Amino acid sequence: MENLGTIMSDILKRVEKERGITVDLENIDMEERRKQDEIRITKKYKAQEKYRMFNSSLVSDPDDLKSTFDDFLTDTPEQEEELSQAQNIANKIYKGDTSNYLFTGKAGRGKTMLAVSILNGLKSLDTDITCLFVSVEMLVNLERQAVVDKFNIEKNDVYRLEKCIEKCDVLVLDDLGSETSFVTGSDIQPATRFTQEVLFRIADYRKNKANIITTNNAGGELQRMYHGKIVSRLLTRKPENVIVFGGQDMREV
Numbered sequence: 001m002e003n004l005g006t007i008m009s010d011i012l013k014r015v016e017k018e019r020g021i022t023v024d025l026e027n028i029d030m031e032e033r034r035k036q037d038e039i040r041i042t043k044k045y046k047a048q049e050k051y052r053m054f055n056s057s058l059v060s061d062p063d064d065l066k067s068t069f070d071d072f073l074t075d076t077p078e079q080e081e082e083l084s085q086a087q088n089i090a091n092k093i094y095k096g097d098t099s100n101y102l103f104t105g106k107a108g109r110g111k112t113m114l115a116v117s118i119l120n121g122l123k124s125l126d127t128d129i130t131c132l133f134v135s136v137e138m139l140v141n142l143e144r145q146a147v148v149d150k151f152n153i154e155k156n157d158v159y160r161l162e163k164c165i166e167k168c169d170v171l172v173l174d175d176l177g178s179e180t181s182f183v184t185g186s187d188i189q190p191a192t193r194f195t196q197e198v199l200f201r202i203a204d205y206r207k208n209k210a211n212i213i214t215t216n217n218a219g220g221e222l223q224r225m226y227h228g229k230i231v232s233r234l235l236t237r238k239p240e241n242v243i244v245f246g247g248q249d250m251r252e253v
């Protein structure tokens with residue numbers, strides 16, 4: 001009785017004869033193995049990139065980067081609605097949405113917490129989406145230090161951070177407005193030229209990417225603080241992309 005090797009070899013000989021080609025079984029095997037290796041290495045690189053990106057976040061307290069949806073208490077209907085809106089946003093971004101989102105409200109209402117929960121939600125899923133969290137005040141301070149930096153330490157930090165801001169899929173710009181002013185209402189002043197230049201550069205990197213901005217200011221106040229080019233690139237005009245946080249200051253609870 002013929003064995004499988006002989007049958008395969010006969011079939012190949014027939015194919016070679018009919019088609020006028022030479023089939024090299026050993027090379028097919030090598031090629032397949034090379035492809036599999038390439039897929040494995042790319043997958044590993046992308047997973048590492050996800051963690052490298054998130055770990056490049058600029059935040060004063062690293063514990064602030066730990067929040068998840070499960071930690072968000074929903075004792076009031078407002079909080080329930082805020083959580084559900086944030087989960088919807090995470091879902092949309094997961095499916096490829098690249099809009100701007102605005103989380104606005106008074107201090108301690110959970111804006112930063114839910115913005116970080118979105119990033120952690122995305123990070124935990126089987127996706128290549130890369131996320132970065134940046135405190136706007138720390139960014140502007142770092143950029144200021146870089147201007148007078150003689151030893152290229154802050155300059156290098158700023159360069160690396162801006163590369164991450166440019167490349168990441170989802171960016172949280174935390175506490176926009178606080179780097180400029182702690183007042184609200186009619187006392188709002190425009191941001192300094194320096195701050196506007198930094199924000200314009202960032203805004204330009206972020207076209208066609210998902211951006212979540214948290215702020216104590218209302219949309220109209222941000223329009224008075226920043227140049228129209230920044231507003232147009234970073235601030236959503238869609239009411240459904242805005243979460244207005246209400247309730248009480250959770251820092252006091």
Ligand SMILES: Nc1ncnc2c1ncn2[C@@H]1O[C@H](COP(=O)(O)OP(=O)(O)OP(=O)(O)O)[C@@H](O)[C@H]1O
Nearest residue numbers: 071072073079106107108109110111112113250251
């Ligand atoms: N619904 C909530 N459940 C549990 N903890 C919450 C909730 N909302 C806020 N907190 C907690 O309250 C504190 C303040 O929340 P967070 O930093 O998100 O506020 P914020 O709206 O970003 O305030 P700010 O405008 O001052 O930056 C954090 O310790 C956060 O974990």
Ligand SMILES: [Mg+2]
Nearest residue numbers: 111112175214
């Ligand atoms: Mg905050």
